[in-house]
Amino acid sequence: MPYSLAKKLIASTAATLVIITVAATAFLAATYQWEPELLFRQEMFRNADKIADSMRFDASGSLSAVALSPKMQLLYEALKLDSIYRILDDQGIVLLASDGVMIPLFAAGTRFDPKSAVATDLVLSRSGLRLHVFTKAVSRKKKTFYIQVARSERMHQAIIGSDSASFMAASGIAAIIAILVFTIVVWFTFNRALRPLRVASDAASLLESNSLDFRLPTADMPAELVPLIDAFNKALGRLELGYRLQQEFLATVAHELKTPLALIRGQIELDGAADRKLLLKDVDFMARQVHQLLHLAEVSDRKNFVFEQVDVVEVARSAVEHLGRLADRLSVFILCNAPPEKVVTMADSGALFVLVKNLLENALHHSPVGTGVLITITSDYISIRDHGRGIAPDNLPRLFKRFWRGENRRDEGAGLGLSICKEISFAHDWNLIVNHDKDPGAEFVVAFR
Numbered sequence: 001m002p003y004s005l006a007k008k009l010i011a012s013t014a015a016t017l018v019i020i021t022v023a024a025t026a027f028l029a030a031t032y033q034w035e036p037e038l039l040f041r042q043e044m045f046r047n048a049d050k051i052a053d054s055m056r057f058d059a060s061g062s063l064s065a066v067a068l069s070p071k072m073q074l075l076y077e078a079l080k081l082d083s084i085y086r087i088l089d090d091q092g093i094v095l096l097a098s099d100g101v102m103i104p105l106f107a108a109g110t111r112f113d114p115k116s117a118v119a120t121d122l123v124l125s126r127s128g129l130r131l132h133v134f135t136k137a138v139s140r141k142k143k144t145f146y147i148q149v150a151r152s153e154r155m156h157q158a159i160i161g162s163d164s165a166s167f168m169a170a171s172g173i174a175a176i177i178a179i180l181v182f183t184i185v186v187w188f189t190f191n192r193a194l195r196p197l198r199v200a201s202d203a204a205s206l207l208e209s210n211s212l213d214f215r216l217p218t219a220d221m222p223a224e225l226v227p228l229i230d231a232f233n234k235a236l237g238r239l240e241l242g243y244r245l246q247q248e249f250l251a252t253v254a255h256e257l258k259t260p261l262a263l264i265r266g267q268i269e270l271d272g273a274a275d276r277k278l279l280l281k282d283v284d285f286m287a288r289q290v291h292q293l294l295h296l297a298e299v300s301d302r303k304n305f306v307f308e309q310v311d312v313v314e315v316a317r318s319a320v321e322h323l324g325r326l327a328d329r330l331s332v333f334i335l336c337n338a339p340p341e342k343v344v345t346m347a348d349s350g351a352l353f354v355l356v357k358n359l360l361e362n363a364l365h366h367s368p369v370g371t372g373v374l375i376t377i378t379s380d381y382i383s384i385r386d387h388g389r390g391i392a393p394d395n396l397p398r399l400f401k402r403f404w405r406g407e408n409r410r411d412e413g414a415g416l417g418l419s420i421c422k423e424i425s426f427a428h429d430w431n432l433i434v435n436h437d438k439d440p441g442a443e444f445v446v447a448f449r
Contacts, residue, residue, distance in 0.1 A: 008222075012189040016182050023181070024174035040156055041121065044134045047072075048147045051085055052138040061141050063087065063095050081127055082152040088114055090144045105133045105148050114146040129154065196221050200229060212240040302427045305348040312343040312352070313377055319356040320375065323364065331369040334360070338377040345379075345448050347428055355424045358417040359384045359444050366442070385443040391436035399434060 051066060058064040066087070068076070076083055076098040086105060087096040092114045094102040105124060106112040117135040124131045130153040138145050200216050215233045218226050320334050327334050356375075363373040363386035371387040391399065398404045400422045404415050425432040425446060435443040 008189070008193055012185065016185045019185075020178035020181055024178055027174045027177070040132070041134065044132070044149050044151065045136055047085075048134065048136040048138075048149050051087070051147050051149070052136075052140065052145070055087070055140055055145070057141055061143075063145070066096055079155065081129060082155040084131070084148075084150040086148040088146040088148065090114070090146070092146070095145075105131070105150055117148070118146070124150070132156065193222070197225060200225075200232075204232070212236060212243055305351060305427055307346050307348055309344050310347045310349045310352060312345055312347075312382065313338045314342075315349060315352050316356050316375060316377055316382065319353055319360055322357060323360055326361065327364055327373075330364055330367070332364050332367045333372045334364075335372050335374045336377075337374060343377055343379050351424045351427070355421050355446065356382065356384075358421050359446075362417055363388075363444075380449055381445050381447045383443055383445045385441055387441040390440060391434065391442045393436065396434065396436060400432075 050072065051068070054066045054068050054072075055063060056065045056067055076085065080099045083098070084105070085098045086094050088094050088104060092104055092112050094104055104112045104114075104117075105122065106117065107122060107124065114135065114137075118137050120135075122133040122135075124133055131150045132153065133148060133150045135146055135148045138147060200221070203214075203216055215236060216229050218229050221229060316338065317336065320336055323334070360373065360375060363384050366388040367373055367386045368388060373387075374383075374385045376383045376385075400418050402416055402419045421444075422432055431445075431447040433445040433447060435445065
């Protein structure tokens, strides 16, 4: 039974999200447990950067103030014992201090060196509190300044469990790792899930004209791909049928042209005894076949049609006039029942003329001497009716088959006229209807709607 590609993707995505969540949680837990000082140090240096960005200078280039954000300003004002900063020049002289004490933060009994302080994390005891001191060198106005930031241990313990910047930084790192893992897993999943489609594509690329009977297998295919494979196989079936019909058509054409060619050759080989009228008849027959073959090839391709507003009455009268001599020769008259006003429809004018002419010519050849063919035109349809022997029910399935000729026809036509009519009607989305139960005769109706 086909498996579901969607379910597979959902399951793999859910599993990936679980893995990511567990990994992120484990990473944060491990960071807080084994590397708390690392997060603390990074946060203190971020505070030093914020202080450096808040430094303001006067016109002479001397440090005049620190414009901290309201939140940081409140922190240093409210918690003067727990959170302190100093800004020193390159000589170690304090220029500004959050608590007003203009003395660098350094261990008692030692000489303060700002350059050495940058590389050393210092722990001091002050007013009964343990202070962690960090020193960072910054460059402003082409001068070097040293920023000391200090925080008490009790404040650090209070912040470590809150929604601090340290937690956000760790979460960001975990999220990046999670996204990378998720991307890799999804890519791997899609790659495996779409492998059957690539297999089907490789199989389809091997198709040739002599292997159109091949069908892509649907076994082991995802349920979502089965309709696509089935549609492709159906398209292959239509292609195979069209190719087979084309081969049969070419074989039939060769046979139809071979017979008159053989007759002409035989007449010529009689050393002057050939019947000139018979030769001309055979040549005319071949010319008619070639002409109708060209018509059939043209109307079989919809791109050859130019659709425009066409007056059906005018086109039909042109066809009647064109076949006037044939009607006289066959002793059949044509009656045209058309409204006085125009009957306009969207069509290819030349194709409509061929359609009416072929149906009318077919009716003339099946009409007994002295009878008439009636052509009726309305805004909805054209009908052409003869008064011949009609169409036997057994012949209806073969009526539009190429090269098929009716047994009651009075000429040796090519057998392509009705096939051409069918192709023209199909290209225009019209219905070509046959009423074979008329008494007497038959009626062909081209319904526009």
